[in-house]
Amino acid sequence: MSDIPLAPWRSPLARALHRNRSLVYARYVQLATVRSDGRPANRTVVFRGFLELTNQLKFIADTRSQKIDQIWVQPWGEVCWYFPKTREQFRLLGTLEAVAAEHPNHALLQARRNLWRELSDAARVQFAWAEPGIARSETVASETVAIEISPPDAAEPLPNFCLLLLNPTQVDHLELRGDPQNRYFYSKDSEAGREAWAVQTINP
Amino acid sequence: MSDIPLAPWRSPLARALHRNRSLVYARYVQLATVRSDGRPANRTVVFRGFLELTNQLKFIADTRSQKIDQIWVQPWGEVCWYFPKTREQFRLLGTLEAVAAEHPNHALLQARRNLWRELSDAARVQFAWAEPGIARSETVASETVAIEISPPDAAEPLPNFCLLLLNPTQVDHLELRGDPQNRYFYSKDSEAGREAWAVQTINP
Numbered sequence: 001m002s003d004i005p006l007a008p009w010r011s012p013l014a015r016a017l018h019r020n021r022s023l024v025y026a027r028y029v030q031l032a033t034v035r036s037d038g039r040p041a042n043r044t045v046v047f048r049g050f051l052e053l054t055n056q057l058k059f060i061a062d063t064r065s066q067k068i069d070q071i072w073v074q075p076w077g078e079v080c081w082y083f084p085k086t087r088e089q090f091r092l093l094g095t096l097e098a099v100a101a102e103h104p105n106h107a108l109l110q111a112r113r114n115l116w117r118e119l120s121d122a123a124r125v126q127f128a129w130a131e132p133g134i135a136r137s138e139t140v141a142s143e144t145v146a147i148e149i150s151p152p153d154a155a156e157p158l159p160n161f162c163l164l165l166l167n168p169t170q171v172d173h174l175e176l177r178g179d180p181q182n183r184y185f186y187s188k189d190s191e192a193g194r195e196a197w198a199v200q201t202i203n204p
Numbered sequence: 205m206s207d208i209p210l211a212p213w214r215s216p217l218a219r220a221l222h223r224n225r226s227l228v229y230a231r232y233v234q235l236a237t238v239r240s241d242g243r244p245a246n247r248t249v250v251f252r253g254f255l256e257l258t259n260q261l262k263f264i265a266d267t268r269s270q271k272i273d274q275i276w277v278q279p280w281g282e283v284c285w286y287f288p289k290t291r292e293q294f295r296l297l298g299t300l301e302a303v304a305a306e307h308p309n310h311a312l313l314q315a316r317r318n319l320w321r322e323l324s325d326a327a328r329v330q331f332a333w334a335e336p337g338i339a340r341s342e343t344v345a346s347e348t349v350a351i352e353i354s355p356p357d358a359a360e361p362l363p364n365f366c367l368l369l370l371n372p373t374q375v376d377h378l379e380l381r382g383d384p385q386n387r388y389f390y391s392k393d394s395e396a397g398r399e400a401w402a403v404q405t406i407n408p
Contacts, residue, residue: 180330
């Protein structure tokens with residue numbers, strides 16, 4: 001672990017997560033992407049921790065969902081993360097990568113499998129539901145569907161299960177509690193061979 | 205009031221607002237826009253109610269902020285609104301309009317002025333702060349700045365104060381509490397002379 005350069009925004013983010021840990025939804029963030037027609041899309045996703053030995057955030061997604069289609073065209077995403085208790089916001093802009101069943105990287109496939117195993121049955125069963133976003137079949141009562149679908153195998157992910165990674169290149173941290181507020185802007189230095197970050201205090 | 209066609213998503217949204225009213229941050233939403241380089245941007249904004257006699261959501265913005273620059277190029281925005289208590293999400297996609305000091309519409313200018321008057325001194329003084337997003341001057345201690353800036357005139361908005369309107373054309377309402385979840389998709393019928401909405405139940 002001593003060898004990995006933790007990005008400098010990791011420590012204020014960890015502090016915010018800790019101070020807001022009593023709120024389950026402090027791990028819910030909003031992920032913005034861009035649709036193929038150039039309009040923005042925005043939805044709530046659950047933060048699933050960091051990919052080991054990296055500064056990449058883990059989320060889960062269904063390969064059948066629109067966000068997966070969108071990042072094929074435009075891989076950039078921005079997460080907006082508001083912490084209600086400490087009244088602070090992190091905006092994390094970066095590239096998104098979907099790790100699906102056929103991904104060539106074995107370490108990432110293993111990370112995908114591990115994340116699937118950590119999920120609850122309730123989270124896993126959602127990947128066995130009917131295709132998201134299309135008209136709901138009216139002939140089947142929703143209750144019936146829920147009873148009929150048994151939880152998928154906990155060991156092996158369903159093929160439409162995706163590990164979704166955000167690799168941030170800019171992080172904007174705003175503390176609303178200051179008077180005036182405090183705002184810090186972190187940017188990744190892409191010129192450096194190793195991951196290097198610059199930080200600047202900016203006006204809120 | 206009887207003459208105004210309230211969009212059909214207004215009533216579930218009003219119900220969510222009511223049921224989550226004990227949480228001040230249930231009025232905080234995430235607004236996604238698109239940057240001039242085609243990447244998404246996402247930040248938290250405060251819902252300020254609906255513009256009278258319309259289905260347009262009101263927010264406030266600083267003309268010096270990046271979102272105002274962004275909507276000049278790409279006026280589409282998507283609000284993601286998560287309600288923690290009732291575990292439901294509204295995604296509202298629509299066009300954004302900034303109503304600044306020189307806006308030609310007198311009714312909108314009046315709405316801008318009214319909103320300014322409704323703000324707290326703490327909200328108004330933010331528009332007197334230094335330009336947002338640029339490097340903070342290190343020669344002036346932040347405490348000094350806060351003391352020196354007195355609250356602006358409550359009657360007349362500062363020139364950089366903007367009323368920001370979102371005019372939704374699509375609303376996606378997801379109820380996480382169902383098993384399986386319930387999801388409703390509302391879309392505005394642009395062909396109709398009057399504002400008309402279609403609603404469909406879709407897979408979560």
